[in-house]
Amino acid sequence: MEDRFGCAPLPIRPDRIVSLLEELAAFSDPPSPGVTRILFSPPDLAARTWLKARCQEQGLAIREDAAGNLFARWVGREPDLPAIATGSHIDAVPHSGRFDGTVGVVGALEAFRALRQSGFRPKRSLELVVFTAEEPTRFGVSCLGSRLLAGRMRPEDLERLQDEAGESFPRLRERAGLAQLPLSALAPPHYAAFLELHIEQGPVLEGTGEAIGAVEAIAAPAAYRVRWEGVSGHAGTLLMPDRRDALAGAAEAILAVERAAKESESLDTVATVGEIAVSPGALNSVAGSVSFGIDLRDSDPRRRERVARAMRQSLGEIAKRRGLKLSWQILYEDPPAACDPALVAQILESADRLGLRARRMISRAYHDSLFLALLCPVAMIFIPCRGGKSHCPEEYSSPEQIEAGVHVLADCLRALAG
């Protein structure tokens, strides 16, 4: 049986997707029901082994690099042509959900399986890419794997990374059995296109009742590390006029960060201080030093820069007034990604062909696609998630919602691979 475009209908199986997601969610540090899967932790390593077995079952050719990026290729009829890539990540921030990233990985596997079962034989190779450490949890850098592939981070920088426990990336990599593998940036035209299926992580699609979001642009994120040096002392004997309290200064600064984002003329500007380290960190000690990170995002890089400048100026004034030493380190300032108009049109066309309502939209969250956009045309397929919630155990997309996204992905891959 063929559809009106001469293609066999794709036998996507939502029950298979759900059981794969369930199996993957079981690789987690406690407590359940949240999922915690941090780069190179035992659950992460077990999940990688499990995933490679699922790829091998399908006869995909597997390659890994020294950063832990995993490539699983369905070799096409013309293997020398640049491949069509798809994929996402399987690491999960502490106490998060089971759908972020994983839907794009498991969904791609199911799309490949259904395409193969329908009799499709791709001209271009199809490649599933599972990127290392999309989340910054362990090393403070988002999209570690895709950043390296796109040449936005040098391999030397990777060698210097250390987590908070003082474990170095090279040491962890060695324990993960990846040390002997090559690490290289990809050079265009390695891929002809990259498509990422992902939950929206926001409320737009649920609100409009649409099944598919075709992402046209990904907001530009920047991250800064701010350190405050004051003088620590005894909470009883160091009198108020003599204090240079790093934590009191940092508290004032966090409110200034919030104010700078609120005073931007656009709702697209968002700024967050989500973690802070205080030293010595005792109830009866005045804080001598404090460090916190600022996450600043915007869809307009110029506006983001203006807001960052305003923040930095306010923080400088606070430091001066309080006699504190301030250092401001840029962790990254990434450019926004524009998605490829032809790929966006392909997503909309596939959705239409499948009778699914779709809309064009912006991604306000960070994704590996942001970096792949430096290597090849990219686009993202969003599906709704309940209440727009993500990075928490309540994160949820229904089997039908995921099935719709996988169907659109498979249809696009079929069209692109030829």
Ligand SMILES: [Zn+2]
């Ligand atoms: Zn994600």
